Amino acid sequence: MNTLSLAWLVAGRARGGRARLIGTAAGVAVGVALLLLVLAAYNGLTDRAERSTWTYPYAGAGATAVQTPGDATVTDGEVLVSSMGQMAPERFGPHAITRVAIASTPGTTVEVPGVGAPPAPGTAYVSPALAALIASVPADQLGDRFGTIAGLIADDALASPDSLVAVVGVEADAVAGLPGTLRVRAFQGTPYPNESYRVIAIVGGIAVLFPVVVLIGIVTRLGSAARAERFAALRLMGATPHRVASVAAIETGASALAGAVGGLVLFWALVPVASLFSIEDGRFFAGDLHVDPATIAAIVAGTVLVASLVAYVTARRADLGPLGASRERAERRPRLVAVVPLLAGVAGMVVLTLLSISGRPLPRADLILVGGFVVVAVGLVLAGPVLTAGVSRLLAAGARGPAGVLAANRILRHPRATFRTVSGLVLAVFVVSVFAAGITTARVDGFVAAPPDERLAASALVGHVSLHDDDVAAAALEVLAATPGVTAVALDRSHPDTGSILRATDAAALGLAVPDAEWVRVDNAYFTNQPSEGPVAVDPVPADVAAEAWISSVIVLTDGSPAALERARTALLTSDLAPWLPPSTREEDAGHGQLTWAARYAGLANVGILIATVVSAISLAVSTIAGVLDRRRTLGLLRLTGMPASALRRMLAAEAAIPLATVFVLCVGLGFVVAWTLLAGLTGGRRTVSWPDPDYYVTIAVSLALAAIAIAATFRTARRRTALPATRFE
Structure with a gap:
């Protein structure tokens, strides 16, 4: 029998095998779909910024500053442009409007994105959303500001269907004397306001991907105990270790492939729904959320390859004999060397930041900071089992109740497997702390209510x-x-x-x-x-x-x-x-701080916080249930010896709580340190972090509550799957 047929016989036709494969494929599908959505959102935000930031021209990008204020001369190869939105948006109630005033000659060769030839004086082109807003209110409140509406701005020059943009034609002398007026030869957009924001966007994308990757890793290990039993049977029938490992790789790779393809289909199905969510400047156009075919192929192939390789290596390292094992094997004790990447990553980022603040930045410091962030995140996962093992050793010595004794000794024997269960939540706390600390740099002073003899009236x-x-x-x-x-x-x-x-x-x-x-x-x-x-x-x-x-x-x-x-x-x-x-008004000026680039990226950070929190809760629930199913015979024997279900629940809760509590403060502290190094290192110390808003503490509380709910959701599974039939060995 060839290896492929053997893999189908072992996995597809065994009792519970199909359900496990379906569960693995479903989990991979969710993970791949989330991964593609994050990448699509990153691409969409970059693309729409590049196509819409032409409304904020700046000297050097096909434009030069007016050398002599008041010089109203214009040639056919240029236009005079004044964009008030660069300094502050035009307001209409809660809405922010970007106005671009353009003066040109009748024979100008300059084309305005989404418009074509610049509008004549007294006329304007507006975005569809602004046209609808103008039509909904009296002209003396809004429409009269723009003159005669000559047409609509095309979607390919707008950030979002919700964008409020007006391109207004004016006489040259009306803008020549205004501050910031430019002579524009060609309108250009930019995906980022500067290199620092590009680095922040990359770090944010990587940060959101970490919990998703952890989720994919967890679901590919579903049913590992049942798989080990079947592989032991293969060894008993004469299969070599290599063939057993090959069966494991094929089985896992096939379910990962089905899940990856399913995730791709799920991604395409979710794109229209995801485009309805308002992020940064508004909703996405349907075509904004995209991932190029090469990246999709790489993700599908990478998911299958990594899942298969991990399954093969794990099966070979398990060294299953023909008789399997009568009890769980204790893991090799974690070594202190696993903490080195974490310490090296933090030290490197701090030193790099201090050099930048002192005016001696290293070349390509931005790439080094991105690499340092990745090293710290990976180092946190590597160091977790070491710290967890140390804490569990102390708890095992001082534990009194049966649940505490069993949980502490279980963690001591299996620190990696136990920490892997909560690794998604650990990364989420770290990522949330990075985002929350970074958001504080965009904090602005709020509106100050005061009597008219102390401050100008709010409505003035x-x-x-x-x-x-x-x-x-x-x-x-x-x-x-x-x-x-x-x-x-x-x-x-x-x-x-x-x-x-x-x-x-x-x-x-x-x-x-x-x-x-x-x-x-x-x-x-x-x-x-x-x-x-x-x-x-x-x-x-x-x-x-x-x-x-x-x-x-x-x-x-x-x-x-x-x-x-x-x-x-x-x-x-x-x-x-x-x-x-x-x-x-004074009240509107206070809100203007929320429209800066820093505030926009802070809004994206809130989206990242939401994704990381939800994905981590899913990961914890899946990994905890998987752990119960893998140990159902051991847990069933505990029940058979008289251990009450309540003690079993306390033990499961402790197994999740101890590793999380071990690194919780470390995750929070590292998050703030990393956020400070990124902001201060990229800006030479001009930006820093401060104490987070109350929303951060609420988010952490919600994360812990979701974790508690995820653990509680496994109690029913634990009770049902550890009944008497679970102790049968035939």
């Missing part, structure tokens, strides 16, 4: 301008004051020495207590979200000093209704005041 709209013509300002203010819902309009002037200067009447309208004077100086903190310590200082200013100041911002007070706020914003944007930043 501020438009930043740069104007030296009082007549133009007066005419524009009349239009603003006549806007329905506007209750007051004030001008803020800037002086190089004095700071913010307002008319006393305007300051009083804002709610400030003013002295008897025509002009007053107001502390700049009044317009910010800095913590308030009481009413701000308001001091009189001589008229000659006020005359030296220029108009720097327009403050509009409304009745507080959303409609009035948006009407005022639209009126301000379309006025002759020409704001160089989108008008916003």
Whole structure:
């Protein structure tokens, strides 16, 4: 009989063999599908960033800065571009809108992505989502900001179906004097804002993949005890160790192949569903979530090859004799050398970071940090059995109850197998800690609620301008004051020495207590979200000093209704005041920090936390159930000798809790150290980490709760599979 037929006879036709193969294939399918989804999301985020970041042009990427502010000359080979979204987005309620103002000649050769020829002055191209939003509200609240809508921006120039983008045609002199205006010869996108973010994205992808790979590794070992019995029977019939190992490799490889193909089908089925989830800038287009055929083939082949190789090596190393074994063999004691990779990885990352902070970074430090992260994660798994064995030795000496004695001695005899059960959760705690610590670098000061004599009213709209013509300002203010819902309009002037200067009447309208004077100086903190310590200082200013100041911002007070706020914003944007930043309120400014690249990557980290937590819980449940099934005869004998089911449950819980508790604090600490080395090492110390948000502690609590639920879910299996029939040896 050839090896292939023998493998089918042993695995496919044996009692319970088909169920085990189906379970293995199903687990591999889930793991491969998750693996492909993570890779597809990584590709999708990269692709959509590259095709949509043309809205944020920068000098050097087919563009140059306007050398002389106010120079409105434009040639056919270039366009003048002002993208307010680079500094702050234009707002409409909770929505953030990216506005790209373009000035061009009638014969321009420059093409705008998704549009073609730039729009003429007074017209605009908008994204489909923005067009729908414009159609849903009165024109004086939103539509009037963009002029005549000439068409829609194509999907291949948008990040998401939810993207709110407007390409507005303007006259050259309307943008030539604005800060940040560029002469663009060709629009280009970039997948990452800089190299550091690329490294962070790679590390995040690897971090999410670790728990998935652990899950695949666990399911390929399902039924290892039953398999060992069948292999012992083969040895009894005369099969050589090589042939037995070959049968194990074929059996495992076949189920892994079926699972990998099933995972591919599951991935294709889940792509339309996954594209509906909003990540970073919104939902994905259906074509965004993709994995190239070469990568798919490599994953399928790699899964089968690794599973087969591990099965072959494990079977050879098991050294099963013709009579099998009457009892479980104790594992070889873990050696301290297994801790070396962990220590080396941490030490290397810390030294590299300290060199970067001191201004002496090593070449290709980014690649070294990525490698260090991988070494630390793998080292944590390698060091786990060593630490677990040491702790279990102490617990075995001091254990009193039967559950504690049995659990501690089981761990002492099988530290690798026991730690493997919780390795997915261990990696999840480490990954979650890395993500949670990294998120803190994007933390921004929140909105500060305060009385009107301490901070500007939350609903007060501020438009930043740069104007030296009082007549133009007066005419524009009349239009603003006549806007329905506007209750007051004030001008803020800037002086190089004095700071913010307002008319006393305007300051009083804002709610400030003013002295008897025509002009007053107001502390700049009044317009910010800095913590308030009481009413701000308001001091009189001589008229000659006020005359030296220029108009720097327009403050509009409304009745507080959303409609009035948006009407005022639209009126301000379309006025002759020409704001160089989108008008916003203090409350909106506080939320702007959530729209930075750092905050976007923090949002991705939250997705990574969710994936790692869920996958780790699945891994723990699968591995615990597999352990019960593999030891059902031993556990059944314990039940037969009178051990109550409650003691059995406590023993199983202890076997999972002890290795997890052994490395829990280590995982958390390593997570924060690794996050610090990545952020500080990539930025030369400009970014760092701080104490995590309360959400982190909630996530850890949820992870532990899921672990408890996963263990509790195995109790029924333990009770049912350790009954009297499980002790039969025939």
